[in-house]
Amino acid sequence: MPRAEGARSHGEFGEIRLDRVSRGFDGVMALQDLDLTIRRGEFIAFLGPSGCGKSTALNCVAGLLSLTGGSIWVDDRRIDELPPERRGFGMVFQNYALFPHMTVRKNIGFGLAMRGVPKAEAEARIDAAIRLVQLEAHGAKLPGQLSGGQQQRVAIARAIVVQPPLVLMDEPLSNLDARLRLEMRHEIRRIHQELGRSTVYVTHDQDEALSLADRIVVLRDGRVRQIGTPEELYARPATLDVARFMGYRNVFEGELDGDQGERVAVRRNDLRVVGIPRDALGSGRRAAVAIRPEDVLPGPEGADAISGVVESVEFIGREYAATAQTPTGLLLHFRSHQRLHLKEPVHLRAAPERVLVFAAEEGA
Ligand code: ATP
Numbered sequence: 001m002p003r004a005e006g007a008r009s010h011g012e013f014g015e016i017r018l019d020r021v022s023r024g025f026d027g028v029m030a031l032q033d034l035d036l037t038i039r040r041g042e043f044i045a046f047l048g049p050s051g052c053g054k055s056t057a058l059n060c061v062a063g064l065l066s067l068t069g070g071s072i073w074v075d076d077r078r079i080d081e082l083p084p085e086r087r088g089f090g091m092v093f094q095n096y097a098l099f100p101h102m103t104v105r106k107n108i109g110f111g112l113a114m115r116g117v118p119k120a121e122a123e124a125r126i127d128a129a130i131r132l133v134q135l136e137a138h139g140a141k142l143p144g145q146l147s148g149g150q151q152q153r154v155a156i157a158r159a160i161v162v163q164p165p166l167v168l169m170d171e172p173l174s175n176l177d178a179r180l181r182l183e184m185r186h187e188i189r190r191i192h193q194e195l196g197r198s199t200v201y202v203t204h205d206q207d208e209a210l211s212l213a214d215r216i217v218v219l220r221d222g223r224v225r226q227i228g229t230p231e232e233l234y235a236r237p238a239t240l241d242v243a244r245f246m247g248y249r250n251v252f253e254g255e256l257d258g259d260q261g262e263r264v265a266v267r268r269n270d271l272r273v274v275g276i277p278r279d280a281l282g283s284g285r286r287a288a289v290a291i292r293p294e295d296v297l298p299g300p301e302g303a304d305a306i307s308g309v310v311e312s313v314e315f316i317g318r319e320y321a322a323t324a325q326t327p328t329g330l331l332l333h334f335r336s337h338q339r340l341h342l343k344e345p346v347h348l349r350a351a352p353e354r355v356l357v358f359a360a361e362e363g364a
Contacts, residue, residue, distance in 0.1 A: 013074050013165050015039050016061075016198065021080075022069035023056050030056040032222045033070070038166070041196040045203055045213035049245070053222040054202045055170055061200060062168050063087050074165065090159030090197075092169040096151045098143040104154050105130070105139040111162040129157040132191060149180040153187070160195060169201045173208065185211060206246060210234065218242050238278070240288055240358045248290035249333045253360050256287050264357050269328040271306045275355025286360035293321060295354035296334035298346040305347035308332060310340045324348060 021034040031053040038044055046054040059065040061072060063084035072080040079087055098107050108129055112122040130139055133153035143151050152172055159167055172188070173181045189212055192199055203209050209216045210230040218225045218233065226238040237243035244251060254268030264277045266287050273289055281287055299305065308324035311331065320336045324346050334348055 013040060015075065016166060017073040018061070018070070019073065020070035021057070021060055021067055021072060023053075023060055023065055024068045029222050031060065031219075034217075034224060036217060036224075036227065038198055038200065040198055043192055043199045043201065043212060043214045045201045045209035045216045046219060047203055047206060047209040047216050047245070048219035048225075049204060052219040054204075054219050056222075057217075057219070058168055058170055058200060058202050061166070062089055062091055088162070088164055090162060090164035090167040092152070092155045092159045092167065092172045094171045094174050096143070096148075096155045096175075098151060098154055098158075100143055103140050103142060104135060104146070107143065107154055108157045108161055111158060115162065125161050129161040132160070132194065133157045133187070147180075148176050149184055152176065152184060156188070156191065160191070160197060165198065167197050167199045169199065171202055171204070173203075181208075188212060218245065236278070237290075237356070240290060240361060243290040243356060243358070248292050248356065250291040250293065250296065251288060252330055253286055253288050256281055256285055263352055266357055268330070271326060271328075271330070273306070273350065273355055274352040275350075275357045276353060277357045279357075279359040281357065281359060288358045288360045290356045290358065291350045291354065293333035294335055295350045296332060296348050297350075298334065298336055298340075299349055301347045305349050306332065307345065307347050310342055310344045310346055313340050313342065315339075322346075 016038040018034050018036040021031065022029065023031045034057055036044070046057055048054050056065060060067055060080075063082060067080050071078055099110065102110070105126055109122055109126045112125060117125070130136055133156055135150060135153055135157070138146060138150060143154065146154065155172070169188075173184050176184060185208060201212060210233075213230060215227060215229055216233055217227050220241055226233060226242045233242065233246055237246050237248070240251065252268060254266040257265040257267040257272060259265070259277070260274070262276065263274050264281060264287070265272055265274045266289050275289060301307070306326060308326040311323045311325050313320050313322045320339060322334055322336050322340055324332050324334065326332070332348060340346065
């Protein structure tokens with residue numbers, strides 16, 4: 001969120017606006033009509049599966065790719081025809097892109113030297129950046145003497161030391177192991193909270209996007225599927241494929257079986273579930289149900305339960321992740337606090353407010 005006056009820099013702005021930003025490669029659209037306003041201090045994640053256009057979008061903002069349509073504005077100044085260095089955004093890449101023959105301090109200070117920042121001021125800014133990423137003990141080392149996580153900290157310090165109006169990060173954690181990835185995720189959040197720099201962060205990892213971003217832009221096939229806060233995307237995905245991407249692993253189709261005010265029922269063979277409609281649903285039409293495994297729990301037998309037998313059980317820490325098969329062959333993912341046995345009968349329920357009902361996909 002926006003910071004106090006003292007944290008402002010030469011790069012301050014009100015908002016950065018992407019207006020129908022598009023990029024094609026030989027007529028194939030990698031990104032189409034991206035509309036987005038990035039507010040000062042906001043952390044935006046571009047999220048989507050491989051090939052959805054997220055790096056293309058980031059590179060268009062950075063100026064590494066030219067647009068084939070649309071425009072980009074910093075307040076009322078159009079910037080999409082400026083080369084990357086005149087946009088002055090900070091970049092952090094997956095592969096760090098550090099100079100191997102330069103010390104950590106020299107790497108971090110490189111952009112300041114290029115901009116002709118006086119030496120005393122540059123030294124003070126490098127000190128502040130090194131402190132911020134907690135590398136005080138490593139300033140004289142070469143990148144090759146650092147761990148992957150430390151190298152990524154250098155890359156982050158180098159990007160922010162020039163006080164850019166916007167920091168762009170392209171999957172910065174994907175070369176790190178799982179533990180370090182978590183640690184660096186906290187670091188990136190902390191640094192963002194401390195500096196309040198607007199940030200655009202590309203990832204295919206929904207947990208990363210959910211934990212870091214103020215708003216998430218979900219892309220698929222070069223188009224925006226949904227823009228929203230993590231809470232909105234988690235609880236109210238706009239489409240079935242956003243729901244799938246947000247961890248709604250149980251997706252199955254059935255016939256609409258009446259509505260009850262705010263809720264609709266869907267019948268599939270012998271089972272019936274009640275949920276919240278997310279699309280306009282005509283009666284008698286086919287519908288798709290989406291439920292997270294975390295929202296399906298075993299309980300007592302009853303007409304409102306879905307019965308099945310346990311097919312797999314996996315201990316995941318606090319609880320068990322399990323699957324059950326219904327008599328008509330539907331496989332449901334659920335959670336259990338108790339250890340279950342294979343082939344044991346279970347009776348599953350999901351609270352209707354956690355069950356989303358979409359129009360069935362064409363041709364599904
Ligand atoms: P990943 O996570 O795998 O990097 P992404 O979501 O970042 O994927 P992009 O790299 O933006 O995806 O690519 C989007 C689409 O544009 C893909 O279909 C890709 O093949 C295509 N594309 C990207 N760069 C080029 C290029 N230089 N020439 C031709 N096609 C390209």
